[in-house]
Amino acid sequence: MAPESSRSHVAAGPERGRFRIRWTPVLFLLPSIVVFIVFKYYLICSAVYISLHNYDIVRPPGEFVGLENYFLFLKTSTFWLALKNTFVIFLLSVAVTFWVPIAQALFLSEIGRANAVYRVLYQIPSILPAVAGALLWKWMYNPDRGLFNYLLGKIGLGPYGWLNDPAMTKFAIVLPGFFASGGVGVLLYYAAIKSISAEIFESAKIDGCGPWRRLIHMVLPNIRFVILIQFVTFMSGALLTFDNIFVMTQGGPADASLVVSLLIQRSAFTQSNYGMSAALSLFMFIVIAILTVIQFKLQKEES
């Protein structure tokens, strides 16, 4: 009797029903959870484990050294140089690249004719594989045969070293992002802008609110959550940037573009120091995690 009555109670009472495991959603979620655990969390846990050892790939895990790998890299000036370069490249990327898709989305939201054409055009640069794009830019930067110095030569400027000039190389690495920063970001911003009620715009227009004030007081505040999410993704991407630097400069000239992700690769595959490499990776993981939490906190306080 008791089980039956409790079963009917569960079925009838929404309060108790909350505690029932609903298998359908669990099963739907299972594949992605499994993939996440295997390809993300397992790797992060392995990195923690490796970072605590003087890791020996032939006879793993090698000698346990505790936090020595962390202390070791914190003591090297190469690491601090790489960290500084990483943040300089990140700040340059924000200045040169981050705002571009927002501007493109604003432009899209303002035009009616050929809107679809522009939307497609903005997507095309993001289809180009990053490595192919970096290679093309590397050729264009070539001081002897590159397109840029050729064009500048026509108007009596240059030749510039571009990637060869330690003062210019970071900017030269970031610049391609300006032209290829469209992609999904534009669509996300565009969708966010479109979701703002048209009536609000109309009434603002009637009240004599100009386009600039509409942008500052209406559009940007309404899409700021999308901007925040995009910024978090952008930040982790820029702080972990690897492929374009690896292709263009390999960290040179004279370490002017050496970033932490390159140092991670170098420690592991050139110097066979896997423990140090894992420790560096986790350091960046923690830095990005802290910065992300701070951003979300700020956003919450604001709202």
Next chain:
Amino acid sequence: MKRVGGSTRKWAVLLALALAVGTLAACGGKNDGSSESSGQASSSQSGGASPSASGSEAPIVEITVWDKPAPDAPDKAIVEEIQAEFDRTHPNIKVTHEDVTQTKEKFMAAVASGEQPDVFRPQFPDMPVYIQTGIVADITDLVNASPDKDRFIEGAFNMATKDGKIYAVPNEMYTTGLYYNKKLFQNAGIPNPPATWEEFAETAKKVMAANPGTIGYDILGMDWADWHFEYYVWQAGGDLTEQQPDGTVKLTFTSDAAVKALQFYKDLKWTHKVVQNNVLQAYEDNSKDFYTGKTAMILGASDNFAGFVSQGMDPSDIGFAPYPKGPAGVGPSQVGGNMWAISPTASPEKRQAAFEYIMFHMSKEMMEKKLQFSKDNGLGVNPLTVLKDVDMTRYVEGMPADFVAAIQAAAKDQKLEYYLKSSLSPYVVKPIQKVLLDKNADPLTELQKAQELAQKEVVDKFNKDILSGTNS
């Protein structure tokens, strides 16, 4: 309605289950495959009482070799023919060939994940680190028991030997020297390649003046810059590192020889102005400048000749000479190449099979087959060999006689690359790039900074590990 809803739910649950199972199966697919293959391998190993795999009664031994030629490799046809010949004559050894062009990163990842190929071909400079970390198997017994051992030239096993133990079989060897474009030299009225540093700078200037739009010398300033720079340090009478009798390493970046060499680099760029603007350009771009006649001189290896000719350069325009001598009056050539090595994780049966495979490739007959193919197809032949019984003079016909003579001259005075290069490379490259890009950079100051960094970040730990026996 209820029934319909119920059946929909049932279907949804089934679909979700199928998805979950599918994903798990996909995740586990590789593992299943590898465990199966390792299962097969272990059964074939355990089944074999005798280490010999060539007897017809013996069980099949499977080995994996990273030697599958790239689809566009000029010698693909002959390599595949030799591999097929091995399969035909060794029915008890099943060889799986995998891409030979895989990067060092992929190789290290394979080692770390337990997927190290049974046979692979490390480069000379990687050998000390591979021996120390245990990535290559000790094959002393196999080599000593082999009748083929005496067919190798004297000293061929040096690079693969540590503490009297042999870890690899030499495959190819090259020597390096100065390539020059005879036609551009002729236009400038220069009959002979430069023999000293002073002549080198003068020659480069003259060639540039007589051939407008060309470069005197393509210097290597990219992230492999230390590779060529070390030759100049040798020419000035020193080296970048010294291995001590106890196995530890002493850095000599600030030695008089290294400073003189870097000063010479600086002079070539800023005083003589004979090098390309893009001093950081890739090694391949230097080669391209040479075979397209854009630069008069580059440094290169004896086996580059084939590449230059295949890119359309006239063989009679290609000149080769030993390095110009530096202040120390010497100009040793660097010897490089690759070796056949066996994985230490391979079972004794697999090691035996792997060794048979290696020696099949190194046999006189197969070597000659390969050389004949290169000769017949105009691929050019590296005039150096690690084998005594292969007569290279039969295959170098068609190559300019002075080229062959110069290669042989360069090979007389040889040196190996500086010790611990693979770990120290980024530290040496930095001062080189500094002086090539900043005319105010001082060679000694830059080398001093690099040495301090390398000492602190690499050598202290390396020496500590050596002395404590961690890595030995």
